Amino acid sequence: MADNVFKSHDIGLRAQKKILSRMATKNIAKTFIDGTTASLLDNLYRLCKMHTGNKAKAEKLIKNIIKIVIKIGVLHRNNQFSDEELQKAELFKRKFQNTQLSIISFYEVDFTFDLPYLQKSIAESQVALKSIVQPHLTEKSLGRIDEVFDFFGEEALLETAFRPDSPYREVMGKIVADINAAMETGDI
Template identity: 60%
Template sequence: MNEGAFRARDIGLRAQKKILSRMAGKNVARAFIDDNTASLLDNLYRLAKQYTDNKKEAEKLVKNIIKVVIKLGVLYRNNQFSPDELKQADRFKNKFHKAGMAVISFYEVDYSYDKNYLLSALSESQKSLRYIVERHLTEKSLARIDSIFTFFGNEHFLDAVFKTDSEYKETLGRLVADLNRALDNGDL
């Protein structure tokens, strides 16, 4: 009987991840994501769209972020992470927090942009996140994680966004304001 219950729970968890993944459009995201995070995602979308000049690619990028975040939430709420994965999650959170702080600093302090630091922080964050979820998510979901970090960890993108006279300065400013609010709220 225990085996059947375990399978049912497993199936229920997979169904929950699948349903939420398919529903990860903008309106559904707002039901799962607070206003500041929604604003941050909207500004990430604007930045990606402005950089790529491709609405579809920018939408896909943000949808991938939403799907990954929702799946992480489902896994966490269902106590699916091992103690080692939870330790790695703390490392991920710390490294990602430092990357967010660096973005803020690079925006607010002229000539402080350190591409190598940011690339390293993003790469370490990606590795930590993959470690946390690799036994829980499909290859397709892992590819989503990789595509997110590949986009934001692209040195040409980072150079364009953080150069002193960047055409992305206004959008980056709105994003930084969202990051500051997320830090103040303890969300980053």
């Protein structure tokens, strides 16, 4: 009997992840997330679109972020993470916060940008996140994580974004403001 309950729960959890990931659009996400996070996603979309010149690729990246966040939220809400994974989540949180603080600093203080440091920080966040969710997500979902982190760790994007005369300067200012606001409220 207990075995059937577990399987039903497992199927229900998979269904939730599947349904929510299929609904992952910016407009749907805005119903689940606060204004600051929605603004951050909108500005990340603008940055992606500016950098790639490709609306579809930018939409796909943002959709992947939304899907990842929703799936992790479903797993967390359903207490699917072990104590060890929760400890790893704290490590990820610290690494990701360090990455965010670096982005803020590199934007606000001209000529402090350190590409190898930022790429390493992004890569460490990626590894930390995957170590938490790998037992719970499909290869396709793990691939989405890689796509997102690989894009934002791309040398050409980072080099251009943090130049004082960057064509992305305005949108980077908005992203930094959103990160600051989200960190203050504890949203990211």
